[in-house]
Amino acid sequence: MIIPHLTADEIAAHYPLLIRAMKWAAILSDGEAACTLRDYRDGYQNAGFGCEATVHYGGPLAVIQAAWRARHTVARLHREES
Helix, strand or coil, rough: CCCCCHHHHHHHHHHHHHHHHHHHHHHHHHHHHHHHHHHHHHHCCCCCCCCCCHHHHHHHHHHHHHHHHHHHHHHHHHHHHH
């Protein structure tokens, strides 16, 4: 669960694996991924709200769901890079 008082930068530092999966799944930048989590935390789950890349993908909930589905692939790719 995302803690309500975190800023976008703190969210990125607190959830680096989720941010990485979101960046890979929806082709987002660090800031867009963190803002997507912040928007989701604030209750904006619909496709019509968020940064432009998130809106084009289908909204914060769609990005988070895609990241969840891709998490194993992203983890494997990250291990291979290291």
